[in-house]
Amino acid sequence: MKRYRLLLPALLLGLVVFAGIAASTSQGTTDRTTGVAATGEVTLSGWASSPTETKLLKEVIRGFEKTFPSVKVNYAPISGDYPAAMLAKFAARTPADVFYVDSNVAPDWIKQRLLEPLDPYVAKSKLKTSAFFPSLLRGFKGPDGKTYGFPKDWSPLAMETNNRLLAAAGTKAPKTWDELRAAARKLQGKVPGGRPICLSPSWDRLLAFVYQNGGTFLNASKTRSTVNTTAVRRAAEWYVTLINQGLAGTPAQLGVGWCGEALGKAKAAIIFEGNWVVPFMAETFPDVRFTVNKMIRGKQEGNLAFTVSYSMARDSKNKDAAWQLIRYLVGQPGMKTWTSKGLALPSRSDVRAPAGRENFIAAAPAARPWQFAPTFTKVIDIANNELSAVIERKQSVAAMLTKVDKAANEALR
Amino acid sequence: MATVENAPRHRSVGSAKLREALVAYAFILVPMGVFLLFFIWPLAYAVYISRYDWGVFGKIETLGFENYRELYRDEIFHKALKNTLLYTALVVPIQMALGLAMAVIVNAGIRGKTFFRSAFYFPSLASSAAITAIAIYILSADGLLNAIIGGNRPWFGDSDTALFSIVGLNAWTTSGTMMLFYLASLQAIPTDVYEAAAIDRAGAWRTFWKITFPLLKPGHFFVGVVSVVGALKVFDQAFIVSNGSGGPNSSTLTAVLYLYRTAIGDIRFGYAAAMGIVLFVLIFTVTLVQRLLFGRPDTA
Amino acid sequence: MATVTFENVTKRFDDTVAVDELTLEISDGEFLVLVGPSGCGKSTALRMLAGLEETTSGRILIGDRVVNNLAPGARDVAMVFQSYALYPHMTVYDNLAFGLRNVRTPKDEINRRVSKAAEVLDMTELIKRKPKQLSGGQRQRVALGRAIVRQPKAFLMDEPLSNLDAALRVNTRAEILKLQRDLKVTTVYVTHDQVEAMTMGDRIAVMKQGVLQQAGTPEQLYTKPTNVFVARFIGSPAMNLVPAGFVKGAGTGGQLAGFRPEHVVLGGGNGDAAYFQATVEVVEYLGDEQLVHLAAGDEKLLAKLPVEDRVPTGVEQRFSIPRDKLHLFDAETELAVRA
Incomplete structure (x- = not known):
């Protein structure tokens, strides 16, 4: 009896000591770089494009958890309509802590105050942001100049050409607008069942060429529409004329779903698509030999950047841990793993892209994020x-630009 | 003496009636509650927020009727409405005709009638998302349809054919449900009317047009209303085939899809709510007109 | 106008025989009533004649034509249904005109016939109404009108008066008869009511469980029933049936004696009459006669006597029946035995 009377307190004491030691050891893993003790659970959300991507991301997460054992990452990808699902979570004030933000939706999500400004964390952890491509970083800065996300990857447009067709027509890959037209002339009639160039009838391709002609959609402060200007008009006319003269065709005209398919089916010899076309061709048309060339230039270089960031929710319950995760994901080791298979391009200049992607990376200085205003x-x-109507010859470029200009200015009000 | 004896009886009759009424209300309470919570409350709420610029966390700015004024000028909304009305004008007659045809076939008492009934109804049961996904393959530029009829037109990718392709798709999936409604109405026609018509020397065609068709008025009304309301609200297929964009060239942008894009893409819930209210008024009016035109069925 | 002939017509539904070897000839212009209890096959026989049911075997002829394989519309008959089966969405005019329009009768001919029928049936002011705006009796007249305008070879009527109230029934009975006499159309009329049969038919065909029991004029069925069933079915109140031994001077054992209440005489039994003893149980006074309920041993009998006869209750008296009003039936076969 007497023995047992001491046993219980001894056990309790033992437990307390043990708990204290355990707690202190986990607390002891203070990240020297952040200077903040980050613990707990963090939810990471995004969309899952392919099983390969998911595997890569999980690898990165494993790396993170090994480096920071006190933080547990709950990876919860969203299938289906990503913005709809995220908005519901935001409204319920139970968002994921870290999640993808497409540059296209960033202006709206920033305006609605859904994202946490990351500058304090950047300062606290003394992060150097110079490695990131500046144009990509700008895509996630708000009108207040604050940073709301760090780009995790990106892709610009490049010019992909069919080796065989170009060789057969005896022409080299063009570098300028005039060379493009000349190459197309040479290719005319030599692309059976198709046309020399495939051009998408949408502004997410046209805008790149508008930039190449010195035009812009909005002014720098995004307060006014600049779309109804000569530079834009000339670029649009050039684009449309290529189609109307039969030198280029839209996917619908070529009987395909998009220009990548046209390249694969040899219905076009020259297309302008991003990094995503490379794995697509490898998987769907492995026998077609093509080259990724640098994007052509007009009066200047110009390109679009399709990029996605990791951002933090303003309603996140564990911001320190969330920042820890973001930092790792967009840091060198994280990004290296993520972009190792070439499914996406690194958004940092100090992470080497896989082989064959140089001509995409080269576009970084001239690439502007595909985004507008809220x-x-x-x-x-x-x-x-309107662009489709112009291509169908139902209206003029000038009329299109007037309409677009009006709509843009109204939306900016 | 008589009044004393009568009094308790009089009172208990009154309270029995009251109890009966309370029991009745108690039974209605739950479904009524559901109805109020899931139909009336969201409707009222939509009317409320349509007068504001409403974001993720609520009110941003009071706009009064500005949202409605903007809708009036919104040419994309007009296009969406036009698409929706065109879609409805095409899909409703097709669904009704197909549903009626199938009901007549199934009702005719041919061999294998149970099989036909199930086969006709099956498309309505299957998930519309799954069917649409399959349709995208069948109707793609190098899909099954083009393999049969030739050509390489991407049916959902061409602004001339996209909406009509959705019409065909939906007509196929929804006709089965219309068949069931027509079947019920068909079987309500007394058989002796058909016997009288047979003795009156009416052939199959005349019997159908002069007897069956007019006597199906309740069926026409019900199928018509359900068909029209469903068509005006079309969303699933338009969303899936255009990948949420309503393209190509906004040809598959239906009213509800535009509402959705405005809400999710622009995060303008107030504006989207205003759209919803306009759509509600439109559907309500159409249903009312149908009621007036096809209202009273003949009996006896 | 034409004759109607059933030749050994049989109708089988799975295991049940609804009509068993029916053979019947109906002359041109005759009003024949098919009568019998529920399930006797009378409606089935009518529907086979109309073409709404297929015959399992046997032939049906209208005039000289075998019509078994003809569609109802090709037989040139008109039917009045028990439920009227009016076209609910059409006006009275259109209901009547429908059959004529189906064979592209010229418009003025249609108009003429419809107006005439409406006039005959006294429904000219109802011509624009729809069935649901009509009373039961009016709907019945429209059903009749629909048959009349067709000017068919035969009218087929399936219990047309069943859904009317008693007073209306009596009136309409007379109207239908008059109509038939004027139009002289062969009519086959189905009913379960023997009063209707007796009052309307030129001839009556009694059916039981699919088998034709007897076909003849009302008088023939009344005075010379060929079997027990017909004897009991025709005439109201029903014929008394007792073992022959019960009535003195009637037939031998193994026979049944039948006599109608209205032929019972108080007292008598001399000479040619048969007689029996019975006690009066209840007397119903009807004003012009008395309905006397009698009992003798196990037998219960009914007698219709003049009001002058004194029949105190509880008293046993002698009653007699004139020999020519006595019917004898074989107890086993139930067939009539002719003396």
């Missing part, structure tokens, strides 16, 4: 509809 969905719809 509530611009309607404006882009109108712009694309």
Whole structure:
């Protein structure tokens, strides 16, 4: 009896000591770089494009958890409509802590105050952001100049050409607008069942060429539409004329779903698509030999950047841990793993892209993020509809630009 | 003496009636509650927020009727409405005709009638998302349809054919349900009317047009209303085949899809709510008109 | 106008025989009533004649034509249904005109016939109404009108008066008879009511469980029933049936004696009459006669006597029946035995 009377307190004491030691050891893993003790669970959300991607991301997460054992990452990808699911979570104030933000939706999500400004964390952890491509970083800065996300990867447009067709026509890959036209002339008639170039009838391709002609959609401060200007008009006319002269065709005209398919089916010899076309061709048309060339230039270089960031929710319950995760994901080791298979391109200049992607990376300085101002969905719809009408010869480029300009200015009000 | 004896009886009759009424209300309470919570409350709420610029966390700015004024000018909304009305004008007659045809076939008492009934109804049961996904393959530029009829037109990718392809798709999936409604109405026609018509020397065609068709008025009304309301609200297929964009060239942008894009893409819930209210008024009016035109069925 | 002939017509539904070897000839212009209890096959026989049921075997002829394989519309008959089967969505005019329009009768001919029928049936002011705006009796007249305008070879009527109230029934009975006499159309009329049969038919065909029991004029069925069933079915109140031994001077054992209440005489039994003893149980006074309920041993009998006869209750008296009003039936075969 007497023995047992001491046993219980001894056990309790033992437990307390043990708990204290355990707690202190986990607390002891203070990240020297952040200077903050980050613990707990963090939810990471995004969309899952392919099983390969998911595997890569899980690898990165494993690396993170090994480095920071006190933080547990709950990876919860969203299938289906990503923005709809995320908005529901935001409204319920139970969002994921870290998640993808497409540059296209960033202006709206920033305006709605869904994202946490990351500058304090950057300062606290003394992070150097110079390695990131500046144009990509700009895509996630708000009108207040604050940073709301770090780009996890990106892709610009490049010019992909069919080796066989170009060789047969005896022409080299063009580098300028005039060379493009000349190459197309040479290819005319030599692309059976198709046309020399495939051009998408949408502004998410046209805009790149507008930039190449010195035009822009909005002014720098995004307060005014600059789409109804000569530079833009000339670029649009050039684009449309290529189609109308039969030197280029839209996917619908070529009987395909998109220009990548046209390249694969040899219905076009020259297309302008991003990094995503490479794995697509490898998987769907492995026998077609093609080359990724640098994007052509007009009066200047110009390109679009399709990029996605990791951002933090303003309603996140564990911001320190969330920042820890973001930092790792967009840090060198994380990004290296993520981009190792070439499914996406690194958004940092100090992470080498896999082989064959140089011509994409080369576009970084001239690439501008594909985004506009908040509530611009309607404006882009109108712009694309009008462009289709122009291509169908139902209206003039000038009329299109007037309409788009009006819609844009109204949305900016 | 008589009044004393009568009094308790009088009172208990009144309270029995009251109890009966309370029991009745108690039974209605739950379904009524559901109805109020899931139909009336969201409707009222939509009317409320349609007068504001409403974001993720609520009110941003009071706009009064500005949202409605903007809708009036919104040419994309007009396009969406036009698409929706065109879609409805095409899909409703097809669904009704097909549903009626199938009901007549199934009702005719041919061999294998149970099989036909199940076969006709099956498309309505299957998930619309799954069917649409399959349809995308069949109707793609190098899909099954083009393999049969030739050509390489991407049916959902061409702004001239996209909406009509959705019409065909939906007509196929929904006709089965219309068949069931027509079947019920068909079987309500007394057989002796058909016997009288047979003795009156009416052939199959005349019997159908002069007897069956007019006597199906309740069926026409019900199928018509259900068909029209469903068509005006079309969303699933338009969303899936255009990948949420309503393209190509906004040809598959239906009213509800535009509402959705405005809400999710632009995060303008107030504007989207205003759209919803306009759509509600439209559907309500159409249903009312149908009621007036096809209202009273003949009996006896 | 034409004759109607059933030749050994049989109808089988799975295991049940609804009509068994029916053979019947109906002359041109005759009003024949098919009568019998529920399930006797009378409606089935009518429907086979109309073409709404297929015959399992046997032939049906209208005039000289075998019509077994003809569609109802090709037989040139008109039917009045028990439920009227009016076209609910059409006006009275259109209901009547429908059959004529189906064979492209010229418009003025249609108009003429419809107006005439409406006039005959006294429904000219109802011509624009729809069935649901009509009373039961009016709907019945429309059903009749629909048959009349067709000017068919035969009218087929399936219990047309069943859904009317008693007073209306009596009136309509007379109207239908008059109509038939005027139009002289062969009519086959189905009913379960023997009063209707007796009052309307030129001839009556009694059916039981698919088998034709007897076909003849009302008088023949009344005075010379060929079996027990017909004897009991025709005439109201029903014929008394007792073992022959019960009535003195009637037939031998193994026979049944039948006599109608209205032929019972109080007292008598002399000469040619048969007689029996019975006690009066209840007397119903009807004003012009008395209905006397009698009991003798196990037998219960009914007698219709003049009001002058004194029949105190509880008293046993002698009753007699004139020999020519006595019917004898074989107890086993139930067939009539002719003396």
